[in-house]
Amino acid sequence: MGGDSPYEIHQTAYIKLILHALKHRTTAVNAVLLGRSxxxxxxVEIFDSVPLFHSQIGLLPPLEIALIMIEEYYGERGLNIVGYFHANERWNDSELGGVAKNIGDHITRYFPQAALLLLDNKKLHALPQGKDRSPVLQLYSRDASKNWKVAGLDGSNHLSLKEPSANIVLSDYISSEKWKDIIDFDDHLDDISKDWLNPDLFK
Incomplete structure (x- = not known):
């Protein structure tokens, strides 16, 4: 990972984010990113991700419960919450909303270099037609004034995929409707037998 790409995301973490958004196409969804600097x-290297919610994602109590459980599990494995993912409800909405910014702000209190990722639906839609190896995500980072800004416009602070073939694998999962199998914290809170760690997703 070179100095010109300080955020690198592993294939497993990346694909879980996109599958979660595809399962709930008509609602906003979110997730947290796990990794270390x-x-x-x-x-920052992003090793894993945990899909959070697909309904009422701005509610604080369930978010706090989820973050405590996630921090406890991954902390024992040497990973921390290093960022946040958000997919907007409307397909053509590419703006970073207040909920995403607020949760991103919360994470930066504990991890100042936190990344905020927004799904780029246009890039995702074009994925089957092209050979683009870049993530279908837009990276935001906080500037000196603590405002979230699109990163990478000056050639720095951009997001790269750990595995160059990640988009090919993602396309295969999309065509086989693998997104039907993804479980988020909403699902777990409704039925605790559903495992938010998604241990069988890639088997």
Whole structure:
């Protein structure tokens, strides 16, 4: 991971985010990113993601419950919450809303380099037609004034995929409707037998 791409996301984390959004196409969805920063603190590697909610995603109590459980599980494995993912309700909505910014702000209190990722529906829609190896996500980072801004416009702070073939694998999962199998925290709170860790998703 070079200095010009401080955020790198692993295929497993990436695909879970997109499948979650595809399962709930008519609602906003969100997720948290798990990873760690490099020893120098100059880069962040995202190893995993946990889909959170697809209904009433702005409600604080269920979010707090989810974050506590996630932090406890992944903290024992050496990973921290390093960012947040959001997919808007409307397909053509590419704006970062207040809920996403607020949750992103909360995460930066504990991890200052936190990334905020927004689903780019146009890139996702074009995925089967092209050979684009870049993520179908827009990266936002906080500037000196603590405002969330689109990152990478100056050639720095951009997001890259750990595995170059991740979009090919994602396309295969989409065509086989793998998104039907994804479980989020909403599902778990409704039925605790449903595992929010999605251990069988890629088997």
């Amino acid at each position: 490099s020893a120098s603190g100059s880069s």
